[in-house]
Amino acid sequence: MFFNSVAFSLFLPIVFFLYWFVFNKNKSTQNGLLIIASYYFYSCWDWRFLFLLVFSTFLDYFTGIQIEKSKSNNRRKFWFWLSVSVNLGFLGVFKYYDFFATSFAEMLGYFGFKVSPILLNVILPVGISFYTFHGLSYVIDIYLKRIKAEYNFVDYSLFVSYFPLLVAGPIERATHLLPQVKIKREFNLEKAKEGFLQIIWGLFKKVVIADNCAVYANNIFDHYTSMDSFSLVMGSVYFAFQIYGDFSGYSDIALGVSKLFGIDLLKNFNYPYFSRDIAEFWRRWHISLSSWFRDYVYIPLGGSKGSKIMQIRNVFIIFLLSGFWHGANWTYIIWGAINAFYFLPLLLRKTNRNNIEQKSIAFNFSSLKMICSILFTFGLTCIAWIFFRSESINMAIEYIKRITLFTFSLDSLKEQLSYIIIIILPYFILLEWNNRRKECPLFDRYSGIKAIITLIFILLFGQFDIQSKFIYFQF
Structure with missing residues (x-):
C-alpha cells in the first residue's frame, strides 16, 4: 500500500475515525489499533514477510530487557551481540547475500577460477533497513545505559511497526518516539x-x-x-x-x-x-540516517578527534556505510566514496561547521x-x-x-x-x-x-x- 494510492486514501480516514472516535478511551486501545493498522499496512505489500517484522520486534524487546537485567558485563555483552548479530544477519541475507556471492565469484574469475555462485534471488522485504535500524538504536542505547528497557510489549511493538514510518522512515529513536507512545493522545485541531x-x-x-x-x-x-x-x-x-x-x-x-x-x-x-557546502548538505539530507551513523558509528570511532589519518578513516567509513546501506550495488558504494572525497577538504580545513x-x-x-x-x-x-x-x-x-x-x-x-x-x-x-x-x-x-x-x-x-x-x- 503506497501513500499515493487509492487504497491508502481509503485506509487513512478509516483508521483516523476509529482512532479518535472508537478506540480513544486510553493509550492502550489507541496503541493496539495502530499496531493492527500497521501490520495490515505492511501485509498489503507482502504478508509473507510480516513474520520478519514480528520476529525482529520480539528479539529486540526480549534482548533489551535481558541487557538491563544482566548483572555481569559478559551477560550484557552476550544479549547485546545476539541482538546485533541476528538483526544484521537477517539484513545481510535478504539484502546483501547475492551481492557478496556474485562479487566473490567475479573476483575469483579474475584469477582464472570459474565459480557459479548459489544465489537466493529473494524479494527484498520492504522497510527492512528502516525497522532494523529502529531496533538496533534501541538496543544500543540500552546497552550504553542511555535509556531504560521498555517492558510494555504493546508500546514497544508500536515503536517498531508504526505504519507512517515503517517502510521508508524516518529512522526513529526510542528517546523521541517511545515517550509519545506511552501517553494517551488528545485530539489537537491545529x-x-x-x-x-x-x-x-x-x-x-x-x-x-x-x-x-x-x-x-x-x-x-x-x-x-x-x-x-x-x-x-x-x-x-x-x-x-x-x-x-x-x-x-x-x-x-x-x-x-x-x-x-x-x-x-x-x-x-x-x-x-x-x-x-557538502557538510551542510548532509546535515539536511536524510537527517535520521545521517545522525544515526554519526551517533552510532562516527562518534564511537573517534569522530573528528585524533590524528588526521583517523579522521579521514572515520569519514570514509560512515560515507561508505551510508552508500552500502542504500543497496547491494557498487554504484552506491562509489556514490558514498564520492561524497567522502567532497567532505574531506572541509574536514581538513576545519570548515565543515561553517x-x-x-x-x-x-x-x-x-x-x-x-x-x-x-x-x-x-x-x-x-x-x-x-x-x-x-x-x-x-x-x-x-x-x-x-x-x-x-x-x-x-x-x-x-x-x-x-x-x-x-x-x-x-x-x-x-x-x-x-x-x-x-x-x-x-x-x-x-x-x-x-x-x-x-x-x-x-x-x-x-x-x-x-x-x-x-x-x-x-x-
Missing part, C-alpha cells in the same frame, strides 16, 4: 491541520515534482548513449529533483499522517539543495557568493547522483564522459524543457526558498491559498496514470 497541509505538500512533491521529473530522467538515462551533453546534464538535474521530491515527499506525508494521530516524527529533510545558520539574501557580494556556493554544491551533488542512478559503474563513467563532449542542439533544448517542467519547478523552488525556515512551506498565514494552488497543481500535473512506487522502498 496539529491535525498542520498534518493535512504537510500531506498535501508531500503529495505534491511525489506526484508532481518527482514523477514528472522521473519521466525525463528515465528517458535520458535509458538512452544516454544517444543523448547530447545538454540532455545528459539535464538528466542528472531531473534525477536530483526526482529523488528529492520522491523521498522527502514520502517523509512529509509520513510526518503529516502521524500528526493526524497526535504523534510527532523526526524531521528527515531540511531543504538540502539550498546547502552551501554553514550552520541560515542567512538572508541581500543585494551584495556576500549574497552572490552564497548563491554561487549553493549552485556549486548542487552541481557536485548532481554528479554524485549519476552514480546513484546508473545501473553500473561503467554506465556512470560513460555517462560523465559524454557530458564532457560539450555537445548541444536546439532540438534537445525543446525536448528536455517542456512547459510542465518550466511551470512546476520554479513554483516548487520559489516556495521552498521563501519558506526554508519552516518545517513545511505551507505553514504560515497564507496556508489556505498555498494549499489551494498546490492542490490545483496536483490535479493538473500529477502523475496518476501509473502506480509509481517510492524510490526508497527498495532500500
